[in-house]
Amino acid sequence: MRYISTRGQAPAMNFEEVLLAGLASDGGLYVPENLPRFTLEQMQSWVGLPYHELAFEVMRPFVAGSISDADFKAILQDTYGVFANKAVAPLRQIDSNEWVLELFHGPTLAFKDFALQLLGRLLDHILTKRGERVVIMGATSGDTGSAAIEGCRRCENVDIFILHPHERVSEVQRRQMTSAISDNIHNIAVEGNFDDCQEMVKDSFADQSFLKGTRLVAVNSINWARIMAQTVYYFHAALQLGAPHRSVSFSVPTGNFGDIFAGYLARNMGLPINQLIVATNRNDILHRFMSGNRYHKDTLHPTLSPSMDIMVSSNFERLLFDMHGRNGALVAELMNSFRATGQLSVEDSRWTEVRKLFDSLAVDDEQTCQTIAQVYAQCGELLDPHTAIGVHAARECRRSMSVPMVTLGTAHPVKFPEAVEKAVPGAAPQLPPHMADLFERQERCTVLANDLKTVQDFVSQHGNRGKPL
Numbered sequence: 001m002r003y004i005s006t007r008g009q010a011p012a013m014n015f016e017e018v019l020l021a022g023l024a025s026d027g028g029l030y031v032p033e034n035l036p037r038f039t040l041e042q043m044q045s046w047v048g049l050p051y052h053e054l055a056f057e058v059m060r061p062f063v064a065g066s067i068s069d070a071d072f073k074a075i076l077q078d079t080y081g082v083f084a085n086k087a088v089a090p091l092r093q094i095d096s097n098e099w100v101l102e103l104f105h106g107p108t109l110a111f112k113d114f115a116l117q118l119l120g121r122l123l124d125h126i127l128t129k130r131g132e133r134v135v136i137m138g139a140t141s142g143d144t145g146s147a148a149i150e151g152c153r154r155c156e157n158v159d160i161f162i163l164h165p166h167e168r169v170s171e172v173q174r175r176q177m178t179s180a181i182s183d184n185i186h187n188i189a190v191e192g193n194f195d196d197c198q199e200m201v202k203d204s205f206a207d208q209s210f211l212k213g214t215r216l217v218a219v220n221s222i223n224w225a226r227i228m229a230q231t232v233y234y235f236h237a238a239l240q241l242g243a244p245h246r247s248v249s250f251s252v253p254t255g256n257f258g259d260i261f262a263g264y265l266a267r268n269m270g271l272p273i274n275q276l277i278v279a280t281n282r283n284d285i286l287h288r289f290m291s292g293n294r295y296h297k298d299t300l301h302p303t304l305s306p307s308m309d310i311m312v313s314s315n316f317e318r319l320l321f322d323m324h325g326r327n328g329a330l331v332a333e334l335m336n337s338f339r340a341t342g343q344l345s346v347e348d349s350r351w352t353e354v355r356k357l358f359d360s361l362a363v364d365d366e367q368t369c370q371t372i373a374q375v376y377a378q379c380g381e382l383l384d385p386h387t388a389i390g391v392h393a394a395r396e397c398r399r400s401m402s403v404p405m406v407t408l409g410t411a412h413p414v415k416f417p418e419a420v421e422k423a424v425p426g427a428a429p430q431l432p433p434h435m436a437d438l439f440e441r442q443e444r445c446t447v448l449a450n451d452l453k454t455v456q457d458f459v460s461q462h463g464n465r466g467k468p469l
């Protein structure tokens with residue numbers, strides 16, 4: 001499998017190179033040159049497989065040539081063996097023909113564990129083989145950070161720097177990150193918002209001189225391996241609900257457009273997905289695009305669903321690439337113009353084509369709390385605010401009641417007690433046993449100005465197990 005950049009100028013790479021590359025050298029994102037297309041018979045034969053075996057079947061074409069089948073199988077068994085629920089991603093019915101896919105039974109209680117537990121193990125495998133050390137930089141609005149730290153914790157060959165927006169993540173999210181204390185784990189609270197953090201990470205890929213020759217690796221969904229791992233649970237859910245002989249729809253709480261893009265890819269690989277719903281909070285650039293062809297940057301509004309407080313969605317570029325016939329030059333032009341003006345629209349015919357599959361809704365804090373309360377009263381399932389946004393959008397935008405509707409349950413409610421308590425007083429759940437002492441744990445974090453050079457200087461001063469590079 002070869003991977004190409006959405007901007008058409010960077011060299012094509014194999015899986016191992018793409019895993020270690022993060023952003024492409026032309027500023028684009030890597031995508032497979034050709035997607036595998038699974039047959040009905042193949043998909044039918046996967047019904048009932050344990051999660052790690054299904055993961056092997058779905059992801060094998062993407063890694064073949066870089067990792068042997070035997071190694072990949074062992075890595076996957078180990079990865080999904082750490083999830084607290086035997087089903088790994090259980091489906092919970094919340095109404096007639098309506099489900100929540102619980103993606104929060106991993107170590108850090110959010111869907112990010114599905115890809116980052118794997119990414120950490122893949123990095124360990126490949127870096128050990130190459131005898132190489134790398135620096136990881138990641139931006140987080142709360143969940144990617146702890147999942148990346150947890151996923152890479154045992155990896156001897158990395159120093160990991162996680163940038164989060166100072167005082168804009170939940171206390172549980174912050175403590176999950178800052179209580180991981182080790183020479184090679186560095187939490188930076190940036191005096192800015194998530195988009196500032198994300199931009200610093202992307203700018204660091206463009207000019208890596210501050211790393212003095214050490215390779216920079218991404219853990220955000222700009223890294224192809226993240227998206228690849230997130231396609232698997234679409235198959236896992238749909239195959240339980242009658243696919244491949246029956247269509248299924250998904251509603252996806254969306255911020256950086258990574259999770260829903262994985263669903264779009266699963267459909268292009270042959271999974272019968274009828275409808276994909278982009279569910280945003282008040283930070284609704286994607287809803288403005290889907291509903292009116294206006295991908296226009298706005299100011300950031302803090303909400304009760306802080307992980308989706310994102311102004312600009314990285315993975316939207318991957319969809320633009322497909323929308324424009326995979327013409328990298330056109331995408332580069334669009335992205336340059338977006339960088340200059342903060343606005344982007346596409347030709348009407350391209351937009352209409354995309355709308356055949358995608359619907360969208362922006363959900364405010366009040367509707368979020370109402371949905372948490374409503375679902376709790378209906379069936380006792382306590383939703384986190386991000387998942388509630390997905391359920392609300394699913395109920396508003398659903399095209400057909402006869403097609404099963406699955407909302408991705410992206411985080412455990414325990415991570416967002418403020419919203420849960422507001423919606424259903426007294427219902428906030430207890431931290432799970434492995435996190436029971438979270439509020440007593442020592443924290444380590446450095447607050448830095450919202451300034452690229454300041455952050456890069458910090459990285460180069462601490463990038464070698466806490467010592468200068």
Ligand SMILES: Cc1ncc(COP(=O)(O)O)c(C=O)c1O
Binds near residue numbers: 111144253254386
């Ligand atoms: C809990 C939660 N839900 C939803 C999202 C949105 O996912 P994506 O950024 O892949 O669109 C995120 C973070 O991105 C998240 O942490």
Ligand SMILES: N[C@@H](CCOP(=O)(O)O)C(=O)O
Binds near residue numbers: 221
């Ligand atoms: N919501 C995310 C934001 C980063 O998204 P990613 O999927 O690109 O890593 C978070 O919780 O950090």
